[in-house]
Amino acid sequence: MNRKIIATLAATIFLLSACSDPTGEDTGTKTIVTSEKADTTTTTNNQLSDDYYKTMITNGNYQVSKTRGSTLGLNSNFNLKAFETGLMSLSQLHFNTEDYYFQEGQYIDSTTANTWLRRASKENPDGLNPEDNGKIEPNERNPYYLNSILEQDYMIKKDDKFTLGGISIGLSMNAIDYYQKVAFGADYETKISRDELLKQGKEMANKIVQRLRETQGIGDIPITVGIFEQSPKDSLAGGSFIAEAISEKGDTKVGEWKELNQEKVIFPLVDKTSNELTSFENFKSEVEYFFPNLSGVTAEASYTNDQLMKMKVTITTQFYGESEMIGFTQYVTEKAVTFLPPAIPIEITIESINGTEAFMARKAGETAFITHVFD
């Protein structure tokens, strides 16, 4: 859909909505309805897939995060999505999607998060990033190691009441700390080694767990911490979680760290060859051969322990008409079945200047793709 049209549409609707009661309730009976709802905590019945938790709904509203929007400060949208969904996946190691319900973080508020993210100083003793040492050269200054903190709450249901069952904390760490020597000046970069990043992240994890243990309402519930390494600003791949640990039984620090061998690479830009890259390149050639004009074809391949777990393909093409798009989608689906690695989940999006034109997806273990052409 055309961007301009969306904008006009949004403006029109907001205008209309402002004149009407957003709850859709008859204003005359509003008080009664509201009081009826006062103690209602429900969840979405609809669980999208085994990979998603059911979501908590309190009084018909979604409880937004106390640090809402804070992940928008990550290096890229790819990092944001990898960070949030990655922490949900990590959480499944300890909190299963059957018994636990998802709620956005309600214990660390914005003020606290900002205090923790700033540099340590006399005025800000709780800052987790190191003191300013007065240097400005990339290899001399103390970088910001920690970029963002994400809290997720996992609730359990007992006798129709929900109580906190677990907390997951994600620490988004900078592999590159982008900074300016003067305000609005040129961008400089301090590179941070993975060893240093892990060392810093692990120390911060213990400090955060200790502070959370003193936070009202948390008590001795399990707290897991994941260390996320951001990908650079210009990367087409999102970052990955590289280590995780859990603090159980009210411990004021986490237990043993488990290193996670996860990696995301972009095909065909990756420089090491593999069977998957060859498969992808054959697919790409076939797709590009369909039209007289060229399409751009790339994929984000996610590896765990050097095994391909998931592939997300993006095809960028020119839009000449709906019939072409339908024919192209049929063709791409067919070539995906033939050439792309079997058994793993695959997502394919066809994009044009107008936005998303078509979309195909296959779940793990399936052979057929679900296909949709937007019209």
Next chain:
Amino acid sequence: MNRKIIATLAATIFLLSACSDPTGEDTGTKTIVTSEKADTTTTTNNQLSDDYYKTMITNGNYQVSKTRGSTLGLNSNFNLKAFETGLMSLSQLHFNTEDYYFQEGQYIDSTTANTWLRRASKENPDGLNPEDNGKIEPNERNPYYLNSILEQDYMIKKDDKFTLGGISIGLSMNAIDYYQKVAFGADYETKISRDELLKQGKEMANKIVQRLRETQGIGDIPITVGIFEQSPKDSLAGGSFIAEAISEKGDTKVGEWKELNQEKVIFPLVDKTSNELTSFENFKSEVEYFFPNLSGVTAEASYTNDQLMKMKVTITTQFYGESEMIGFTQYVTEKAVTFLPPAIPIEITIESINGTEAFMARKAGETAFITHVFD
């Protein structure tokens, strides 16, 4: 996905691809392979749904329309998609998706189409739009009735050979003819009544059929013609086909016209009330109640003979993070099942400033939605 990133991505890939053989074949054996392919006409095996035809592939390539891109001149993207997919749907009245294969129009080329679309004059006797009468006022001038011509070919397979089985012609007519009195001047509008639009379209249909009968390769195969009424430039709904007829057995004109009572309206902007509008408004209220911030919710409802056939819902919201989007999608799916009209096909798209964030679809007669959150 971020627009800027797509652009960068596309540029990168085009650069890479320019250095490699786009067919993916080893250049050494190219001649042989090409000659092997010379007579190969295949089709996509993958038929997206019963509503789509299988597409013809000639020598591994998609045969683009001889007037490729001409539908881009319609009033809006909504009209473009409604025009192309609408003509495919009409074609199913005469050419079933089981026996017929889709091919883009190969008989009317760009030069011919342009000649036909221009005004009639001494220099352009074949022009289908009326002569310039020298007037410039909206109600005095002769408007352009015909905006665009679309040809679709329907092929049949016999002994592994494909032959032309039918042709569909779509005539996109202006209900409003937008024009300038002076080049690059202000926009003026000549309104055209539906009666006049139909009268003109029917006359043009016969002229086109007569000309096609004289075109080599067409002979006496059936030709269907559909008259499409464009929606205005600022409408959020696409136009509709309002009449159709067929010329069989080599007739030089079409047979009896069948009027099509099709209409597309936008909820909640429509001014007449209906059960469907009430259902939609309840759905909208529930969706808007989920978040403390407002979302824009609209739907395009397609009617045939005053019966609701299809609904396309667009939700525009702000993006604060992936977890919220997952929770929101779960919630929207649930409310769609509860509040939106049952049995009919429904498509729901959640859009943010980043593009399409999530997508839900249900086919006719099903109760469950297919759901996808883009990450």
